[in-house]
Structures are given as C-alpha cells and as structure tokens.
Amino acid sequence: MTDVTMTVNGQMRSASVPPETTLLQLLRDQFHLTGAKLGCDVGDCGACTVIVDGQAVNSCLMLAGQADGREIVTIEGLASRDRLHAIQQCFENSGALQCGFCGPGVLMSAKALLDDNLNPTRQEIRDALSGNLCRCTGYTKMIEAVEDAARMLRDGTPAKLTQARTEVPVP
Amino acid sequence: MNEHSRILEREKIEIETLRDAELRLPAVAPREPFPIEPVTPDARQQTRAVGQRATRPDGRLHGLGQTKYIDDLSFPGMLYARIKRAGIASARIKRIDTSAAEAMPGVMAVLTGKEIPVNSFGPSFQDQPVLVDEFVFHAGDGVAAVAAVTEQIANEALDKIIIEYEPLPAVLDPVAAMRDDSPKVHAPNSNIYATKVIRKGDVEKGFAESDHIFEGRYSTQMIEHVSLEPHAAVADWDANGRLTIYATIGRITLARSDMARTLKMPMSRIRIVGTIVGGNFGGKNEITQEPALALLSKKTGRPVKGVFTRGEEFTSTTTRHPIIMDYKTGVSKTGRIIARQIRLVLDGGAYCSWSETTLGKACILSPGPYKIDNVLAEAFVVYTNKTMTGAMRGFGAPQVCFAYESQMDEIAAKLGMDPLEIRLLNAFDEGSPSPTGQVLHSVVVKESLRKAADRFGWEPRP
Numbered sequence: 001m002t003d004v005t006m007t008v009n010g011q012m013r014s015a016s017v018p019p020e021t022t023l024l025q026l027l028r029d030q031f032h033l034t035g036a037k038l039g040c041d042v043g044d045c046g047a048c049t050v051i052v053d054g055q056a057v058n059s060c061l062m063l064a065g066q067a068d069g070r071e072i073v074t075i076e077g078l079a080s081r082d083r084l085h086a087i088q089q090c091f092e093n094s095g096a097l098q099c100g101f102c103g104p105g106v107l108m109s110a111k112a113l114l115d116d117n118l119n120p121t122r123q124e125i126r127d128a129l130s131g132n133l134c135r136c137t138g139y140t141k142m143i144e145a146v147e148d149a150a151r152m153l154r155d156g157t158p159a160k161l162t163q164a165r166t167e168v169p170v171p
Numbered sequence: 172m173n174e175h176s177r178i179l180e181r182e183k184i185e186i187e188t189l190r191d192a193e194l195r196l197p198a199v200a201p202r203e204p205f206p207i208e209p210v211t212p213d214a215r216q217q218t219r220a221v222g223q224r225a226t227r228p229d230g231r232l233h234g235l236g237q238t239k240y241i242d243d244l245s246f247p248g249m250l251y252a253r254i255k256r257a258g259i260a261s262a263r264i265k266r267i268d269t270s271a272a273e274a275m276p277g278v279m280a281v282l283t284g285k286e287i288p289v290n291s292f293g294p295s296f297q298d299q300p301v302l303v304d305e306f307v308f309h310a311g312d313g314v315a316a317v318a319a320v321t322e323q324i325a326n327e328a329l330d331k332i333i334i335e336y337e338p339l340p341a342v343l344d345p346v347a348a349m350r351d352d353s354p355k356v357h358a359p360n361s362n363i364y365a366t367k368v369i370r371k372g373d374v375e376k377g378f379a380e381s382d383h384i385f386e387g388r389y390s391t392q393m394i395e396h397v398s399l400e401p402h403a404a405v406a407d408w409d410a411n412g413r414l415t416i417y418a419t420i421g422r423i424t425l426a427r428s429d430m431a432r433t434l435k436m437p438m439s440r441i442r443i444v445g446t447i448v449g450g451n452f453g454g455k456n457e458i459t460q461e462p463a464l465a466l467l468s469k470k471t472g473r474p475v476k477g478v479f480t481r482g483e484e485f486t487s488t489t490t491r492h493p494i495i496m497d498y499k500t501g502v503s504k505t506g507r508i509i510a511r512q513i514r515l516v517l518d519g520g521a522y523c524s525w526s527e528t529t530l531g532k533a534c535i536l537s538p539g540p541y542k543i544d545n546v547l548a549e550a551f552v553v554y555t556n557k558t559m560t561g562a563m564r565g566f567g568a569p570q571v572c573f574a575y576e577s578q579m580d581e582i583a584a585k586l587g588m589d590p591l592e593i594r595l596l597n598a599f600d601e602g603s604p605s606p607t608g609q610v611l612h613s614v615v616v617k618e619s620l621r622k623a624a625d626r627f628g629w630e631p632r633p
Binding site: 022028036038078088092100 | 182225226229230231232233235236237238239240242243304323396397398399400401447448449450451452480481601
C-alpha cells in the first residue's frame, strides 16, 4: 500500500491505497469527489481532467503516488460556498454543457488556461480544450463561454448572454 | 413573470458583486450540497419558444460536477462486475471452467449463460443472448460475468476463467452472407433477416426512356456512438425478491419488459431507474449487461455495479450499420431523373437490435428528396459475425444521403451541369408525393438550397 497526502481543493487529504491506484480512482473512490469522470482510461477524452500544481492533468494517467504532496483542484473546488465560478456561470448562461459528462474536464482545462492567461485568443482557447472530447459536439458554445468568462474575470463586465437576456414580446 | 424578473435581477447583482469578489478556493468540505436556485428560462415560461434564450435546467449541476451519473453512485457493500468477452468471431463453446476464478479471494460470484432463465432479448427479434451459452456469434459476446469486491480483482478473475472453443467458419462480408452456401450466423435461419421493397412506376420502362444511365456502388463504414459515458448499471436484488436497476438506458419501459422476459419474473417486481445519461445517440436504447448484473446481485445478496470499458463500448454495444448501396439512375439530356433503382445491403452484425427500423427508414429515404416517377428500392439486412448494429442518429438516413448525393454530383459533372442546378431541377415541391406515396407538406428544400447557396457565395465552377 502507498500512503499519500495531498491538498485537495484547499484541504489536506491522505489515504492509503494500492500502488496501482490512479489519481482519478483516488479522488473518486477514496475522497468521493465524483466530478472527474472516467471516460476512456487512456488519456484520450479528458473527462478526468483535474488541476495539479496549476497544470491541467488527465488524472487517469497519473498515479496517486505521483500526486503525493501536490496541490490538486477538482471541479468540486471551483465554486465557493454560495457562488459559482465565472467559468461555471458562463457555461450555464451559454448552455455550453449538454449531457454534461465532459463538463468537469472542460471546465478544469478552461480554468487552467484562465489562471495563466486572462487574455486568451480563440486559438489559445481551442488549444487549451483540445484534450477534451465532447460527443454532443458543443464546442462552439464552450469556446464562447470561456471567452465570456475571461472577459468577466478580466474587467468585470457581466457575461454577454446575461446582458442579452431581455424581454421578448410574445406575439 | 415577476418571480422571473427577480431572478434576473438577482443574477445581475450576483455578477456585479462577482466583479470585486476574490475567486478563491473554498475552505469547506467539498460534499456540501450547493444551494440550487431554480433557474426558469424564458422559453419555459412562455408559449412561444422561438427567439427565446433557454438554459438547461440541469446545466448548473453539470457545471458544478454534481450531476450523478451511474458510475458516481455507490451503495453499501457494492460489488464490481466485469464480463469475459469471447474474442473469437464464431465458435462453439466446448467447456467453461470458472472454478479457479471462483476460488479467488474477493470474488463473490461467477455467472455463465446457462444460468440465465431466458437467455435472449432484443427490441424486434429476441436473438441476442445476455451471455452466450453454446455458440459465440461475434468477438464481443460476453461468455461469463464475475462480481468481486474490487474492479481489480474482478479483472484478474476474468483471466482465470478457462473457456475452450471449437472455432467455426465466420462470415464477415454482408454480400457474401446473402449467398445460400455461406455459413449461417443463426443456423438454420437465413442470414437475411429482414427485407423491404419500394416500387413506384416502372423502372425498366424509365431506363429505356432515359438518355443517360449512371451506375455506382457506395459504401459506408461501421460507426460507434462513443458517448463519453460508457454503458453502466447498478443492480440490486433485495431480500424480498424485488429488483432495482439504475441504468444508462434511454428506453426504460422497453428495458423493463426485456428484463422481465430474460429473468422470467413479473414486471411488477422490477424497478428501473433511468438516471442522467452521459450521451446516448441511439446507443443506449436497450439492455446490455443488466440481466447478468441482476443475477450476480441475486447470487451475492449485494448491489452490483458494472461499467463497460471503452474497448467494450466498441466491441460489445451497438453501432451504425455499414451499408453497401448500389444505385442505377436514368436521366434525360436536361438532367431530369426518370428512373432510379437501388439495392441496399445493411450489415446487421450478429444481432437484429434496431435493424428493422433502420432498414425501413434507409429504404424509404434512399431515392432522395427528388421527384422520380419510376423507383425500385430493395433493402436487405443480413447477419454477419461482427459487432451488432442498431439505432444511431438518423436510422440509416445519413448513409443513403451520402450515396444519392454523391451520385447527383457525378451526374452533374457528366452532364456539365451546375450541381445546384440539377438538384433544383429535381427536388421535391410543395405537395410532391414521396416514393411511398405520402403527399409532402412544408417542403422548403429548394428555398433552403437557394438561400444556402446565396449565403456562402455559391457560383458554378468552370
């Protein structure tokens, strides 16, 4: 068994797991953080993306032991007690998540990008999300949502779509 | 509307405050349920939805990562199931030895096909076994299932199950499978298990009147849905003999009757909970491993969870039909289609699943959205020793669209016509009859083509 201790969403967590346990299994089965999903188990789909020391990582490809002593942020750590993160707010406003299974991974990839760069170009957003597959094929809205979130975090303007939500007369 | 305005107002204020708020990580326990405000989009409050912005009612939970998919559920004492796959396209099972697997510490139960009360299911024909017992029909067939205390142990137990096969000749080409002398997938039945013919006018006479005849064969490949969430289910057979299944099934009532049939128990004792599905696209319309999980739960008295690997998604769940499409079209000098003869051979794989539905829709749509007086369309769906094919977005419509539109381009090129022009010349009008005689209304195909051509600057290429 391997003993691991790490910071998960700001809290110190430790566990004793078999050495072959992946970070994803540790988060899901030991820490009950089921936000990160198992999609392919080989690092293709990005549904398991979490942030490790500021980097977006496929947690199915990282052993729990490798994450020992590091700082992990999962989708559960994105919102505060009573407030959505700007990325979550913008994804909701844009309707960017359909079945939602890829969502936690996409949001974490977006967060890793925006933590680094609050002025991403469209291409940089595409590159940041390139490791996340969505089979409902809603990439356009996701990219728009990340742009909105960047704008919101940058200069505090409300999300574009909230502004556009005006009364439409019913004929 | 007042309530709604208040929500909008509050959201606006929230965003205003967010401007100054420091976005830091919460120092609270992550399992704290997030307060969920009801989000009522405009479109759901008014009768007219067009022009309204709608957000998904479940969008917030998705974004928070709090939506519970099947794999996110766990129950006290829950076991993990894995299924041993045949890995051979066609064979007779001579012997299954599960004793070594059963003796492993941590393995709670092993199940084989012989233990399933009625080992067949399917939406139109009940030709699919839950776990094969005598013959293997395709390489992705399940042969045995294991329930163990961890997934790791269940995986190791699969390797200890010994199965002896007597390989049998396999048929993999759907056209070859139609011949009388080809091996029968479900002997003694013919490999052709459903057909459909549409006849309108007289194609022979039409071809005689045509100035040009075009013939071509088009084919499409097998496509897997690859919904991001794999097929997953949890079965709980309780001490009162009642069964609860949590599953990624889109059609829970059909699943309930299939379960009742395979398990030979009254439907009233089966409860199926359809949860949020992480992508279906037609691939989660029927039961797969659920009866096996139920019986493993019955054997062990504990809830049993089964989640397919990505590999199993490709080998052991339904896919889109590959179709071999032969088109013969007679046209006049001016590009008017006079007659079209079509033969579709759908590769059905090892089991019927939703093939009958796909066959019908592919056949009806195969002449395309064109006014053709003489049509003969024949469609066959055949068994082969491959992964079964079933429902997938469009039920055969995308395949035939590829064929008839490819041929339209070939005809246009040969006649030196603009590809848009030849479509406008032949396309349906308001009130045109379809190949099956249905009078069509709200037909806007020509307007759509013109508008699209206008928008992206279509000009006939020299």
